[in-house]
Amino acid sequence: MARKRRDFWWSVTLLAFLTVLAFLVYPLATVLVTSFTGEEKRFVLAENYSRFFSHRYYYSSVVNSLYLSALATLGALVVGTTLAFAVARYPLPGKTFLRTAANLALLSPPFIGAYSWVVLFGRMGLVNRALSTFGWSLPTIYGWRGILLVFVVQYFPFVFLLTSAALRSVDQSVEDAALSLGSPPRRTFRTAILPIIAPSLTAGALLTFMATMADFGTPMIIGEGLHTLPTLMYGEFINELGGNPAMASTLGSLLILVNTAALMAQRYYAFRKAYNVVCIQPLTVRRTPARRRLALTVFAYGVVCVALIPSTTILISSFMPTRGPVMYAGFSLQSYQTIFHVIPRAITNTFFLTALAVVLDVLLGVLVAYLLARRRSRAHALLDALIMLAYAIPGTVVGVGLIVVYNRPPIILTGTWIILLVSYFIRHLPYPVRSCTAMLQQIDIRVEEASVSLGVPPFRTFLKVTIPLMFPAILSGAALAWMTTIGELSSSILLYSGPWATMSVAIFTEVFSNHFGTASALASILIVAAFIPLFLTYRVLGERAALGM
Amino acid sequence: MGRIRGWVLGMCLVACLLAVAAGPVGAQGKPEDSVVVYSAFDAHGVNAVVAAFEKKYPGIKVSTVVAGTGEIIKRMEAEKERPLGDVVWSIGLDAIVDKKGLFEPYLTKEAGSFFPGQVPADRVWTPFTTMPYVIMYNKKLVSEAEKPKAWKDALDAKWKGKVAYADASKSGSSYILLVTWLSIYGKNDAGWKFVEDLLRQSKVLPKSSMTYQGVANGEYPIGLTFEQAAFEYLKGGAPIGLIYPSEGTAITPDGSALIRNAPHPNAAKLFLDFTVSKEMQDLMVDRFGRRSVRKDVGSPAGLPALDQIKAINYDLDYAATNRTQILKRFQDALIKTQ
Known part of the structure; x- marks a missing residue:
């Protein structure tokens, strides 16, 4: 029996390693090797390092990135946990709406999301123009304050989602015990x-930290001269004029270094601080005085409304009549007609x-999470770091690596949809892995041991006991993966071919050719497409939670 | 067994049909039944041209990849060992000149109808449409009296921090502007002093699209950009105006080229010829506000004819061969002034 169990998990480990090596490590290594080989390039690389550290213009990007990401993470923590x-x-009205809407913020379709902030809060934005009739004006959206605001608003759902899932697994008895032992609520x-x-x-x-470190759309559009690592790197890598791959590699390695350090810090902390709990009765909703309830309602809806600003702007723009790049007030279905005429397959x-990518992510993610949480070993720690690498590395780099490796025998994937699937799968695998690992660290291993000692075979225990306990984390991991995959642009733009353009690619090309109407219409469909599964997820989770899961 | 034979027969039949349907056999050789086009052109323009091409050559299926010039070049470099694309169409000329090794020289049969100087000596690229570079201004923020008339007018103190210009190391059009100023004010310290002064006035943006979007939306009063983008906003009714600077300006085309070792070289040639045919160039002018490279096609309605615009002699070879040094010095100027 023991032998068989070991075989299964051993093959899962092997499968996970092979997947990550084939689709991530090998392509990335190929990219790095090609950009470092050759006398001339090595010289350029050395020159780049000295150039990087001797000019404020360059090294300030590291400072800016770290500073912004740290502040944004702090902001997201405060907003998300609250x-x-x-x-x-607390008994707030419309919880399903709040949960779903908060997550919509994560789905800021490429380019056009950050653009909507300028449309509203730019120097000549709608809000500032409206305010100027009263002689008021808002502080500028450009610069680091604006970026910080957008980062917090866009990424707090990471904290919110994961914290919510974790809260659902805290048993009421924990709190009751602490309170009955005389601990005041705050200390409890x-x-x-x-x-x-x-x-x-x-x-x-x-x-949040890793996403803000890697985000280039926001600082690019509202940074106005403020450089961060990804904007500099994107500029050097995807450059109309060829660019400087060695400099991009320099910047890329710095980015990977920072993100890996953050990852290690979190892993270290989570391992040391992991507590196991059995949740029979989830935390109850508290009775609260009306004033506090009102304050919390205002806060929650305020946060969600700000978070919905980009999506709302896009939705409204999609129904505006357009002439070329210029939009007019009014109502029209013109943009939708155009997309169904021009690019129906993208949808x-x-x-x-x-x-397909999300299903694969969840299947492998759940198994890997179990390995990481229950069978800690050096090999698994390495696997963890490698999987998270996918999260830290910009999609463009992954895309280039996949093309280089899979455009030659023995395996040719370029020109097919499989290469898109591979990129989506590998880049979003961290979501279910993270959410499930975090969840497993809270589920007491004794529950599983009890099942096994009652004669249920280990793998059956895994299916019948562990998986149902992990259910909220699986769903939220799948939801995160779904949302981030559906709008993925950076690798799609390099990997798609012929009829396999995706909606994000279509949005990009529409924005690129100044058709904001059609881009908004596509983005609206994208938002709804992300919204419906999320909404359903919360309906399901909500009921399960009520049943005491 | 019988089943397999049926399949084989079926396949043969299909192959014969395809061969018949493959259409006219050009002088360059038999065109393949499909062609893969990489383009940085507007998605709507791509669709219009592809539809017309497939109508004219019913045996050739066109598949397209629409992306920015930078993405296209990255993709081609990654695919170098086994190219998947056949032809690039309407991308930045500098990128083609810079990556000559990725392309196959070709002289289109339409070249005789082009304006002079539109075909390079090495024949590596073919022009698609051509455009002048302009100063774009927002009429709500800039009065007719105070609008700049020359590049140097942008140095006026009142425009400090209000001139939108994309980083020349990130945008092909901005690089052409940079070379334009160097051509006018000297490819020496004098010219670079002008560039530095201009950068001190400017908001240097990471993408050329942010320049014309910003001016059209009133984020910046003045932008330095290319005519066609500005013209789209003008046609759409945005409150903007175009200025052809009095010192003269560059008028250069965007380019197309055959990809080296392409899987469908003959169909690619047909496609490339088709993009510069009279009917497609007419379509570009009438529907997309582009300027034709052909002598027998007029200017878009609402724009001055090319011979009324003061042009400089834009030295593409200088721009291409000295790019690394020019961009390095530009980067230094940027570091110094920003």
Whole structure:
């Protein structure tokens, strides 16, 4: 029996390693090797390093990135956890709406999302023009304050999602015990509840930090001269004029270094602070005085409204009549007619590829998460780091690597949809892995041991006991993967071919050729496409939670 | 067994049909039944031209990849061992000149109808449409009286921090502007002083599209960009105006080229010829506001004819061969002034 169990998990480990090596490590290594070989390039690389560290213009990008990401992570933690607690513990109206809407912020379709901030809050944006009639004006959206605002608003759902899932696994008895032992509520939170949700909380913070470190769309559009690592790197890598791959590699290695360090810090912390709990009765909703309830409602809806600004702007623009790049006030279905006429396949392509990638992510993700949480070893720690690498590395680099490796025998994937699937799968695998690992760290291993000792074979225990316990994390991991995959642009633009253009590619080309109407219409469909599964997810989760799962 | 034979027969039949349907056999050799086009052109323009091509050559299926010049070049370099594309169409000329090794020289049969100087000596690229570079201004923020008339007018103190210009190391059109100023004010310290002064006035943006979008939306009063982008906003009714600077300006085309070792070289040639045929060039002018490279096609309605615009002699070879040094010095100027 023991032998068989070991065989299964051993082959899962092997499969996971092979997958990551074939689709991530090998392509990346090929990219790095090709950009470092050759006398001339090596010289350029050395020159780049000295250039990088001797000019404020360059090294300030590291400082800017670290500073912005740290502040944004802090902001996302505050907003995300507060909202998670408000929704989980207080009787707020419209919780399903709040949960779903908060997550929509994560789906800021490429380019056009950040653009909507300029449309509204730019120097001549709608809001500033409206305010100027009263002689008022808002502080500028450009520069680091604007970036910080957009980052917090866009990425707090990472913290919110993971913290909410973790809160659902805290048993009411934990709190009751602390309170009955005379611990005041605040201290109960700090000493009893916070430690249990800490792995999820830090996982959310990590995702935020890494996402903000790698985000280039926002600083590019509203940075106005403020450079961050990804904007500099994107400029050097995808450059109308060929660019400087060695400089891009220099910047890329720095980015990977910072993100890997953050990852290691979180892993270290989560391992040390992992507490196991059995959740029979989830935390109850608290009775609260009306004033506090009102304040929390205002806060929650305020946050969600700000988070919905980009999506709302896009939705409204998609129904505006356009002439070339210029939009006019009014109502028209013109943009939708154009997309169904010009690019109908992009929509079915996106659904097909995203659904398949998410299913694969969840299948492998759940198994890998189990390995990482239950069978800690050096090999598994390495596997963890390698999988998270996918998250830290810009899609463009992954895309180039996949083309270079899979455009030659023995395996040729370029020109087919499989290469898109591979990229989506490998780049979004970290989501289910992270959410499930965090969850497993809270589920007491004794539950599984009890099942095994009652005579249920280990693998059956895994299926019948562990998986149902992990269900909220699986769903939220799948939801995150779905949302981020459906709008994936950076590798799609390099990997798609012929009829396999996705919606994000179509949005990019429409924005690129100044057709904001059609781009908005496509983006609106994208938003709805992400919204419906999320909404359903929360309906399901909500019921399960009520049943005491 | 019978089943297999049926399949084989079926396949033969299909192959014969395809061969018959493959259409006219050009002088260059038999065209293949498909062609893969990489283009940085507007998606709507791509669709219009592809539809017309497939109508004219029903046996050739066109598949397209639409992306920016930078992405296209990255993709081609990654695919170098086994190219998947056949032809690039309407991308930045500098990129083609810079990556000559990726392309196959070709002289289109339409070249005789082009304006003079539109075909390079090495024949590596074919022009698609051509455009002048302009100063674009927002009429709500800039009055007719104070609008700049020359490149140097942008140095006026009142435009400090209000001139939108994309980073020349990131945008092909911005690089052409940079070389334009160097050509006018000297390819020496004097010219670079002008560039530095201009950069001190400017908001240097990471993408050329942000320049014309920003001016059209009123984020910046003045932008330095190319005519066609500005013209689209003008046609759409945005409150903007175009200025052809009095010192003269560059008028250069975007380019197409055959990809070296392409899987469908003959169909690619047909496609490339088709993009510069009279009917397609007419379509570009009438529907997309582009300027034709052909002598027998007029200017878009609402734009001055090319011979009314003061042109400089834009030295493409200088721009291409000295690119690394020019961009390095530009980067230094940027570091110094930003």
